[in-house]
Amino acid sequence: MTRVLSCIQPTGAVHLGNLLGALRNWVDGQHDKDVFHGIVDLHALTVTTEPDVVGPATTELAAILFAIGLDPEVATVFVQSHVPEHSQLGWIMECTVSFGELSRMTQFKDKSARREADFVSAGLFTYPALQAADIVLYDANEVPVGDDQRQHIEITRDIAIRFNNRFGDTLVVPEAVTPKAGARVMDLQDPTSKMSKSGETDAGCVFLLDPPEVIDKKFRRAVTDSENEVRYDTVAKPGVSNLLDILSASSGTDRDTLAGQYSQYGPLKADTAAAVIELLQPVQARHQELMADPGELARLLAVGADRARSVASATLERVHRAIGLLPR
Ligand code: ATP
Ligand code: LTN
Numbered sequence: 001m002t003r004v005l006s007c008i009q010p011t012g013a014v015h016l017g018n019l020l021g022a023l024r025n026w027v028d029g030q031h032d033k034d035v036f037h038g039i040v041d042l043h044a045l046t047v048t049t050e051p052d053v054v055g056p057a058t059t060e061l062a063a064i065l066f067a068i069g070l071d072p073e074v075a076t077v078f079v080q081s082h083v084p085e086h087s088q089l090g091w092i093m094e095c096t097v098s099f100g101e102l103s104r105m106t107q108f109k110d111k112s113a114r115r116e117a118d119f120v121s122a123g124l125f126t127y128p129a130l131q132a133a134d135i136v137l138y139d140a141n142e143v144p145v146g147d148d149q150r151q152h153i154e155i156t157r158d159i160a161i162r163f164n165n166r167f168g169d170t171l172v173v174p175e176a177v178t179p180k181a182g183a184r185v186m187d188l189q190d191p192t193s194k195m196s197k198s199g200e201t202d203a204g205c206v207f208l209l210d211p212p213e214v215i216d217k218k219f220r221r222a223v224t225d226s227e228n229e230v231r232y233d234t235v236a237k238p239g240v241s242n243l244l245d246i247l248s249a250s251s252g253t254d255r256d257t258l259a260g261q262y263s264q265y266g267p268l269k270a271d272t273a274a275a276v277i278e279l280l281q282p283v284q285a286r287h288q289e290l291m292a293d294p295g296e297l298a299r300l301l302a303v304g305a306d307r308a309r310s311v312a313s314a315t316l317e318r319v320h321r322a323i324g325l326l327p328r
Contacts, residue, residue: 004029005140005174007038007080007131010057011047014064016206016276017185017195020249025144025179027069036138036308037070040080042087042130046123047111059291062301064208067286078304080134085312089133090126092319096159096166097129105151132156137312139172144179167322171315183249188222191238209284212277219243219273230262240265243272250275 006026014023026037041058048054058079065077080086102108102125112120123130135143135156143153153176160171185195189204199205206218224239232255234241241255247268248255262268290297320327 001034002141003139004033004035004142004144005038005135005138006035006144007040007043007134008061009040009044010054010061011044012057012197013207013209014061015185015195015197015208016246019068019208020185020246021182022146022179023065023068025182026065026075028180030070030075033142035074036076036078036140036311037065038078038080038134038308039065040134042080043127046121046127047115049119059294059297060209063287063290063297064283066290066297066300067283072300072303076304076307077301078308079301082301082305083137083308083312085137085309085316086130086133089137089312089316089319090130092323093129093132093136093159094126096163097132097155101155101158102126102128105155107148107152128152128155129159132159135174136160136171137315138308139311139315140174141172142177143174144177146179150176163319163322167319167324170318170322183245185246185249186238186242188218188239188242191223191242206276208280209287210280212281215277215280216270216273219269219276222269224265224269228264230259230265230268232256232259240268243268247272247275250279 008018008022026035029035039058039061041054044054044057062077062079066072070077105128108125108127111124115124131152132155135153136159143156145153153174157173160173163171164173187193187195187199187204188206189201190199193199195205197205203218203221204223206215210218222239222243224243225237227237229237230240230244231237232241232244244255244258247253247258250272251258262271
Protein backbone atom coordinates (compact mmCIF):
# COMPACT_ATOMS: atom_id res chain seq x y z
CA MET A 1 0.00 0.00 0.00
CA THR A 2 1.24 3.49 -0.79
CA ARG A 3 2.84 5.07 2.27
CA VAL A 4 2.07 8.76 2.80
CA LEU A 5 3.74 11.12 5.26
CA SER A 6 2.44 14.56 6.26
CA CYS A 7 3.80 16.66 9.08
CA ILE A 8 2.72 19.77 10.90
CA GLN A 9 4.64 22.00 13.27
CA PRO A 10 3.22 22.73 16.72
CA THR A 11 3.60 26.47 16.41
CA GLY A 12 0.59 28.57 17.34
CA ALA A 13 -3.10 27.86 17.39
CA VAL A 14 -4.79 25.92 14.58
CA HIS A 15 -7.20 27.97 12.47
CA LEU A 16 -10.04 27.42 10.02
CA GLY A 17 -7.65 27.75 7.05
CA ASN A 18 -5.50 24.90 8.37
CA LEU A 19 -8.61 22.75 8.84
CA LEU A 20 -10.39 23.38 5.54
CA GLY A 21 -7.19 23.68 3.48
CA ALA A 22 -5.16 20.81 4.87
CA LEU A 23 -6.21 18.85 7.93
CA ARG A 24 -9.59 17.83 6.57
CA ASN A 25 -7.81 16.09 3.69
CA TRP A 26 -5.80 14.11 6.20
CA VAL A 27 -9.00 12.76 7.73
CA ASP A 28 -10.65 12.06 4.36
CA GLY A 29 -7.57 10.22 3.06
CA GLN A 30 -6.80 8.04 6.06
CA HIS A 31 -8.52 4.92 4.72
CA ASP A 32 -7.11 5.06 1.19
CA LYS A 33 -3.41 4.84 1.95
CA ASP A 34 -1.04 3.96 4.78
CA VAL A 35 -0.79 7.39 6.39
CA PHE A 36 1.73 8.66 8.93
CA HIS A 37 1.18 12.08 10.50
CA GLY A 38 3.97 13.64 12.49
CA ILE A 39 3.73 16.55 14.89
CA VAL A 40 7.20 17.87 14.24
CA ASP A 41 8.17 19.47 17.54
CA LEU A 42 11.91 19.31 16.82
CA HIS A 43 11.34 21.49 13.77
CA ALA A 44 9.62 24.05 15.97
CA LEU A 45 12.83 24.32 18.01
CA THR A 46 14.48 26.16 15.11
CA VAL A 47 12.62 29.26 16.29
CA THR A 48 11.88 28.45 19.97
CA THR A 49 13.82 30.09 22.79
CA GLU A 50 11.53 29.66 25.78
CA PRO A 51 10.74 26.71 28.01
CA ASP A 52 7.29 25.10 28.18
CA VAL A 53 6.03 26.43 24.88
CA VAL A 54 6.46 23.52 22.48
CA GLY A 55 5.11 20.82 24.83
CA PRO A 56 1.68 22.39 25.46
CA ALA A 57 1.39 23.32 21.77
CA THR A 58 2.12 19.69 20.88
CA THR A 59 -0.57 18.43 23.27
CA GLU A 60 -3.12 20.84 21.90
CA LEU A 61 -2.35 19.99 18.30
CA ALA A 62 -2.49 16.26 19.01
CA ALA A 63 -5.89 16.65 20.67
CA ILE A 64 -7.10 18.62 17.65
CA LEU A 65 -5.89 15.98 15.19
CA PHE A 66 -7.81 13.25 17.02
CA ALA A 67 -10.80 15.57 17.57
CA ILE A 68 -11.20 16.28 13.84
CA GLY A 69 -11.43 12.56 13.19
CA LEU A 70 -8.00 11.01 12.66
CA ASP A 71 -8.51 7.47 13.88
CA PRO A 72 -5.53 6.26 15.91
CA GLU A 73 -6.36 2.70 14.82
CA VAL A 74 -6.00 3.66 11.18
CA ALA A 75 -3.61 6.61 10.93
CA THR A 76 -0.26 6.68 12.69
CA VAL A 77 -0.18 9.98 14.59
CA PHE A 78 3.08 10.56 16.43
CA VAL A 79 5.27 13.23 17.98
CA GLN A 80 8.64 13.60 16.27
CA SER A 81 10.69 13.78 19.49
CA HIS A 82 9.13 10.50 20.68
CA VAL A 83 10.93 8.80 17.81
CA PRO A 84 14.64 9.47 18.39
CA GLU A 85 15.52 8.02 14.98
CA HIS A 86 14.55 11.41 13.47
CA SER A 87 17.48 13.15 15.15
CA GLN A 88 19.77 10.20 14.53
CA LEU A 89 19.08 10.00 10.82
CA GLY A 90 18.97 13.81 10.64
CA TRP A 91 22.71 13.95 11.32
CA ILE A 92 23.42 11.43 8.59
CA MET A 93 21.26 13.45 6.19
CA GLU A 94 23.26 16.59 7.12
CA CYS A 95 26.36 14.73 6.00
CA THR A 96 24.66 13.86 2.72
CA VAL A 97 23.63 17.40 1.75
CA SER A 98 26.01 20.22 0.86
CA PHE A 99 26.32 23.67 2.37
CA GLY A 100 25.64 25.06 -1.12
CA GLU A 101 22.38 23.14 -1.51
CA LEU A 102 21.11 24.29 1.89
CA SER A 103 22.11 27.88 1.06
CA ARG A 104 19.75 27.86 -1.92
CA MET A 105 16.62 27.04 0.12
CA THR A 106 14.24 29.95 -0.25
CA GLN A 107 12.57 29.24 3.10
CA PHE A 108 15.91 29.66 4.86
CA LYS A 109 16.66 32.85 2.94
CA ASP A 110 13.22 34.29 3.77
CA LYS A 111 13.12 33.23 7.40
CA SER A 112 16.68 34.26 8.21
CA ALA A 113 16.14 37.64 6.52
CA ARG A 114 12.91 38.16 8.47
CA ARG A 115 14.67 37.34 11.74
CA GLU A 116 17.36 39.90 10.92
CA ALA A 117 18.51 41.10 14.34
CA ASP A 118 17.14 37.97 15.96
CA PHE A 119 18.98 34.75 16.68
CA VAL A 120 19.29 32.67 13.50
CA SER A 121 19.92 29.11 14.64
CA ALA A 122 22.04 26.65 12.69
CA GLY A 123 18.94 24.45 12.90
CA LEU A 124 17.06 26.91 10.72
CA PHE A 125 19.76 26.30 8.11
CA THR A 126 19.97 22.50 8.40
CA TYR A 127 16.17 22.07 8.78
CA PRO A 128 15.79 20.44 5.32
CA ALA A 129 18.13 17.62 6.38
CA LEU A 130 15.87 16.85 9.36
CA GLN A 131 12.85 17.06 7.07
CA ALA A 132 14.54 14.60 4.69
CA ALA A 133 15.06 12.24 7.63
CA ASP A 134 11.36 12.60 8.59
CA ILE A 135 10.39 11.46 5.12
CA VAL A 136 12.85 8.68 4.28
CA LEU A 137 12.56 7.10 7.75
CA TYR A 138 9.06 5.94 6.81
CA ASP A 139 9.89 4.80 3.26
CA ALA A 140 7.27 7.35 2.27
CA ASN A 141 6.23 7.17 -1.38
CA GLU A 142 4.15 10.34 -1.29
CA VAL A 143 4.41 13.61 0.59
CA PRO A 144 1.44 15.94 0.06
CA VAL A 145 2.68 19.50 0.26
CA GLY A 146 1.79 22.98 -0.85
CA ASP A 147 4.02 24.98 -3.18
CA ASP A 148 6.07 26.45 -0.34
CA GLN A 149 7.38 22.99 0.58
CA ARG A 150 8.17 21.64 -2.90
CA GLN A 151 11.79 22.72 -2.73
CA HIS A 152 12.20 20.73 0.49
CA ILE A 153 10.86 17.59 -1.16
CA GLU A 154 13.19 18.14 -4.13
CA ILE A 155 16.18 18.36 -1.81
CA THR A 156 14.98 15.23 0.01
CA ARG A 157 14.95 13.38 -3.30
CA ASP A 158 18.46 14.65 -4.10
CA ILE A 159 19.71 13.54 -0.68
CA ALA A 160 18.10 10.09 -0.97
CA ILE A 161 19.50 9.57 -4.48
CA ARG A 162 22.97 10.68 -3.36
CA PHE A 163 22.84 8.35 -0.37
CA ASN A 164 21.80 5.45 -2.59
CA ASN A 165 24.63 6.23 -5.03
CA ARG A 166 27.18 6.34 -2.25
CA PHE A 167 26.08 3.40 -0.15
CA GLY A 168 23.81 1.26 -2.35
CA ASP A 169 20.06 1.18 -2.75
CA THR A 170 18.75 1.88 0.75
CA LEU A 171 16.28 4.77 0.79
CA VAL A 172 12.92 5.15 -0.95
CA VAL A 173 12.95 8.29 -3.10
CA PRO A 174 9.68 10.14 -2.32
CA GLU A 175 7.41 12.13 -4.62
CA ALA A 176 5.78 15.43 -3.77
CA VAL A 177 2.06 15.18 -4.45
CA THR A 178 -0.36 18.03 -4.71
CA PRO A 179 -3.08 17.52 -2.13
CA LYS A 180 -6.67 17.48 -3.31
CA ALA A 181 -7.46 21.17 -3.54
CA GLY A 182 -8.86 22.22 -0.20
CA ALA A 183 -10.51 25.54 0.32
CA ARG A 184 -8.17 28.48 0.42
CA VAL A 185 -9.48 30.51 3.31
CA MET A 186 -8.79 34.23 3.33
CA ASP A 187 -8.42 36.62 6.27
CA LEU A 188 -11.82 38.00 7.31
CA GLN A 189 -10.38 41.51 7.78
CA ASP A 190 -8.17 41.46 4.68
CA PRO A 191 -9.75 39.02 2.22
CA THR A 192 -6.91 39.40 -0.27
CA SER A 193 -4.45 37.70 2.15
CA LYS A 194 -4.77 34.11 3.28
CA MET A 195 -6.01 33.48 6.78
CA SER A 196 -2.90 32.96 8.87
CA LYS A 197 -1.98 32.83 12.52
CA SER A 198 0.69 35.44 11.80
CA GLY A 199 -1.84 37.87 10.26
CA GLU A 200 -2.17 41.50 11.37
CA THR A 201 -4.83 40.90 14.02
CA ASP A 202 -6.77 37.95 15.42
CA ALA A 203 -10.03 39.52 14.21
CA GLY A 204 -9.54 38.11 10.71
CA CYS A 205 -8.54 34.63 11.83
CA VAL A 206 -10.99 32.04 13.19
CA PHE A 207 -9.25 29.62 15.52
CA LEU A 208 -10.64 26.11 15.88
CA LEU A 209 -11.00 26.61 19.61
CA ASP A 210 -12.67 30.04 19.47
CA PRO A 211 -15.93 30.03 21.48
CA PRO A 212 -19.13 30.33 19.38
CA GLU A 213 -19.74 33.97 20.33
CA VAL A 214 -16.22 34.94 19.22
CA ILE A 215 -16.70 33.11 15.90
CA ASP A 216 -20.02 34.87 15.40
CA LYS A 217 -18.46 38.27 16.10
CA LYS A 218 -15.54 37.66 13.74
CA PHE A 219 -17.93 36.79 10.87
CA ARG A 220 -20.30 39.67 11.56
CA ARG A 221 -17.35 42.07 11.37
CA ALA A 222 -15.92 40.46 8.23
CA VAL A 223 -14.88 42.99 5.60
CA THR A 224 -17.03 42.84 2.45
CA ASP A 225 -17.54 45.71 -0.04
CA SER A 226 -19.77 48.72 -0.56
CA GLU A 227 -22.11 47.06 -3.07
CA ASN A 228 -25.09 45.05 -2.05
CA GLU A 229 -24.94 42.04 -4.29
CA VAL A 230 -24.04 38.47 -3.33
CA ARG A 231 -22.04 36.98 -6.19
CA TYR A 232 -18.91 34.81 -6.38
CA ASP A 233 -16.10 36.91 -7.84
CA THR A 234 -12.77 36.67 -6.03
CA VAL A 235 -11.32 39.71 -7.84
CA ALA A 236 -14.16 42.21 -7.52
CA LYS A 237 -15.68 40.78 -4.33
CA PRO A 238 -12.99 38.97 -2.33
CA GLY A 239 -14.76 39.30 1.03
CA VAL A 240 -18.13 37.99 -0.14
CA SER A 241 -16.45 35.21 -2.15
CA ASN A 242 -14.49 34.14 0.91
CA LEU A 243 -17.71 33.90 2.94
CA LEU A 244 -19.29 31.81 0.18
CA ASP A 245 -16.24 29.53 0.07
CA ILE A 246 -16.28 29.05 3.83
CA LEU A 247 -20.04 28.46 3.92
CA SER A 248 -19.71 26.00 1.05
CA ALA A 249 -16.81 24.11 2.66
CA SER A 250 -18.65 23.99 6.00
CA SER A 251 -22.10 23.04 4.71
CA GLY A 252 -21.30 20.97 1.63
CA THR A 253 -23.55 23.07 -0.67
CA ASP A 254 -21.81 24.48 -3.74
CA ARG A 255 -21.02 28.17 -3.72
CA ASP A 256 -23.06 29.21 -6.75
CA THR A 257 -26.20 27.66 -5.31
CA LEU A 258 -25.45 29.48 -2.07
CA ALA A 259 -24.86 32.79 -3.84
CA GLY A 260 -28.36 32.56 -5.34
CA GLN A 261 -29.88 32.20 -1.88
CA TYR A 262 -28.75 35.55 -0.50
CA SER A 263 -29.48 39.11 -1.46
CA GLN A 264 -27.88 40.78 1.57
CA TYR A 265 -24.56 40.49 3.36
CA GLY A 266 -25.96 40.32 6.91
CA PRO A 267 -27.73 36.96 6.54
CA LEU A 268 -24.76 35.53 4.59
CA LYS A 269 -22.43 36.44 7.43
CA ALA A 270 -24.81 35.08 10.08
CA ASP A 271 -25.33 31.78 8.24
CA THR A 272 -21.61 31.35 7.58
CA ALA A 273 -20.89 31.89 11.27
CA ALA A 274 -23.63 29.40 12.18
CA ALA A 275 -22.27 26.78 9.75
CA VAL A 276 -18.72 27.16 11.09
CA ILE A 277 -19.95 26.98 14.69
CA GLU A 278 -21.85 23.80 13.82
CA LEU A 279 -18.81 22.33 12.08
CA LEU A 280 -16.52 23.10 15.01
CA GLN A 281 -18.88 22.23 17.84
CA PRO A 282 -18.15 18.46 17.86
CA VAL A 283 -14.44 19.13 17.31
CA GLN A 284 -14.34 21.45 20.32
CA ALA A 285 -16.30 18.98 22.44
CA ARG A 286 -14.00 16.07 21.59
CA HIS A 287 -10.95 18.30 22.06
CA GLN A 288 -12.14 19.25 25.51
CA GLU A 289 -12.71 15.61 26.43
CA LEU A 290 -9.22 14.67 25.35
CA MET A 291 -7.63 17.61 27.14
CA ALA A 292 -9.48 16.57 30.30
CA ASP A 293 -8.00 13.08 30.02
CA PRO A 294 -4.24 13.49 29.60
CA GLY A 295 -3.71 9.78 30.23
CA GLU A 296 -5.83 8.84 27.22
CA LEU A 297 -4.10 11.38 24.99
CA ALA A 298 -0.71 10.11 26.12
CA ARG A 299 -1.85 6.55 25.40
CA LEU A 300 -2.95 7.45 21.88
CA LEU A 301 0.37 9.16 21.21
CA ALA A 302 2.27 6.20 22.63
CA VAL A 303 0.44 3.89 20.22
CA GLY A 304 1.47 6.19 17.37
CA ALA A 305 5.06 6.47 18.59
CA ASP A 306 5.38 2.67 18.87
CA ARG A 307 4.10 2.16 15.36
CA ALA A 308 6.28 4.95 14.00
CA ARG A 309 9.35 3.62 15.82
CA SER A 310 8.94 0.12 14.49
CA VAL A 311 9.25 1.47 10.94
CA ALA A 312 11.85 4.15 11.72
CA SER A 313 14.21 1.89 13.63
CA ALA A 314 14.26 -0.64 10.79
CA THR A 315 15.19 2.13 8.33
CA LEU A 316 17.92 3.52 10.57
CA GLU A 317 19.34 0.02 11.01
CA ARG A 318 19.39 -0.43 7.21
CA VAL A 319 21.17 2.92 6.85
CA HIS A 320 23.82 2.03 9.45
CA ARG A 321 24.40 -1.29 7.72
CA ALA A 322 24.62 0.32 4.27
CA ILE A 323 27.24 2.80 5.51
CA GLY A 324 29.07 0.06 7.34
CA LEU A 325 29.06 1.63 10.81
CA LEU A 326 30.54 -0.75 13.37
CA PRO A 327 27.62 -2.68 14.94
CA ARG A 328 27.50 -2.52 18.74
P1 ATP B 1 1.90 30.98 9.32
O1 ATP B 1 0.91 31.97 9.80
O2 ATP B 1 3.06 30.76 10.27
O3 ATP B 1 2.28 31.15 7.88
P2 ATP B 1 -0.18 29.25 8.74
O4 ATP B 1 -1.25 29.62 9.68
O5 ATP B 1 -0.23 29.78 7.35
O6 ATP B 1 1.19 29.58 9.39
P3 ATP B 1 1.02 26.66 8.30
O7 ATP B 1 1.49 26.02 9.57
O8 ATP B 1 2.00 27.25 7.36
O9 ATP B 1 -0.17 27.68 8.67
O10 ATP B 1 0.17 25.61 7.47
C1 ATP B 1 -0.29 24.34 7.86
C2 ATP B 1 -1.15 23.80 6.73
O11 ATP B 1 -2.36 24.58 6.59
C3 ATP B 1 -0.48 23.84 5.36
O12 ATP B 1 -0.81 22.66 4.67
C4 ATP B 1 -1.11 25.04 4.67
O13 ATP B 1 -1.15 24.88 3.28
C5 ATP B 1 -2.52 25.05 5.25
N1 ATP B 1 -3.05 26.41 5.32
C6 ATP B 1 -2.57 27.42 6.08
N2 ATP B 1 -3.31 28.54 5.93
C7 ATP B 1 -4.30 28.23 5.05
C8 ATP B 1 -5.41 28.97 4.50
N3 ATP B 1 -5.65 30.23 4.85
N4 ATP B 1 -6.22 28.34 3.63
C9 ATP B 1 -6.01 27.06 3.30
N5 ATP B 1 -4.99 26.31 3.77
C10 ATP B 1 -4.14 26.87 4.65
N1 LTN C 1 8.64 21.95 6.73
C1 LTN C 1 7.23 21.66 6.84
C2 LTN C 1 6.93 20.75 7.99
C3 LTN C 1 7.57 19.41 7.83
C4 LTN C 1 7.23 18.40 6.89
C5 LTN C 1 8.10 17.30 7.16
C6 LTN C 1 6.26 18.32 5.88
C7 LTN C 1 8.60 18.92 8.58
N2 LTN C 1 8.90 17.66 8.17
C8 LTN C 1 8.03 16.14 6.41
C9 LTN C 1 6.20 17.12 5.13
C10 LTN C 1 7.07 16.07 5.40
C11 LTN C 1 6.48 22.99 7.04
O1 LTN C 1 7.05 23.94 7.49
N3 LTN C 1 5.21 23.01 6.72
